[in-house]
Amino acid sequence: MNVETFYDTTTATFTYVIVDKATSKCAVIDSVLDYDAFSGKSSTVNADKVIEFINSNNLQNEWILETHVHADHITAAHYLKTKVGGKIGIGSGIKAVLDTWLPVFEMCDDTPSDGSQYDVLFEEGDTFNIGDLNVTVWHTPGHTPACASYLVNNSIFVGDTMFAPHLGTARCDFPGGSAKDLYNTIQRFFTLSDDTKVYLGHDYPKEGSSPLSCISIAQAKSENVQVSPSVTMQEYITKREKRDATLAVPKLLLPAIQCNLRNGQFLISEQTGKPFIRVPVNSI
Secondary structure (H helix, E strand, C coil), X not given: CEEEEEEECCCCEEEXXXXXXXXXXXXXXXXXXXXXXXXXXXXXXXXXXXXXXXXXXXXXXXXXXXXXXXXXXXXXXXXXXXXXXCEEEEECCHHHHHHHHCCCXXXXXXXXXXXXXXXXXXXXXXXXXXXXXXXXXXXXXXXXCCCEEEEECCEEECCCCECCCCCCECCCCCCCCCHHHXXXXXXXXXXXXXXXXXXXXXXXXXXCCCCCCEEEHHHHHHHCCCCCCCCCHHHHHHHHHHHHCCCCCCCCHHHHHHHHCCCCCCEECCCCCCEECCCCCCCX
16 A cells, blocks of 8 residues: 655645555545635636645545535535545534534525535445445544544544644534543544554644644653543533634635535526625624
């Protein structure tokens, strides 16, 4: 297995391409569609880098995987599917997220609430293949109800659950989030062998430093500033909720949530056929 990593500096997001070298099959995890909130303009710069990597290495893409409905960037899942193919998969907890957010954006009439806009809704313990690589799905809630992680050989792709040790963990104050659930999720990660590679969803490096995309379970256990095997659930909940109370709303929350409920597709005007987003006022 080879893992190619792409980092978007604007949203501090990692995109991964998992490659089965034996079959030249691959999968993309947590892609990024570029969007400028001030101008309302989108582009495909980051996604095109992924496409170029897949095409230049003569790979066949089988999956476009989402770890959750992102609040800080728009996924390029739909765009990638039109260019390199692959099934779009996400955890079945997406249905709870749809129930929460579709009414907020008045999208109940134009976006399926059953998750059928995705090719596959993964249940806990589901397995599938990338070429000859076997992947096991873990439901890993806490940040959101839809969070899922993907265990491949001795590596796990955890999205926005656990961060680099100096940052701790993801926030838990979004609708359906739960510090208790995230504590249990991370304690489950700690049952993996110490040499398991943990591929992170984000990093926010200090100026002059490189982003950290991968750590080991051993590092997470011994160095994470918020949680470890010895930290009690209540200690973590207290620390996490105190931290969450100080955090600002993600800059791209409104465009990201509504587009990501639709695989990265904007709403389309019935009158003009043009893409657009909705900004509910005093609703969040």
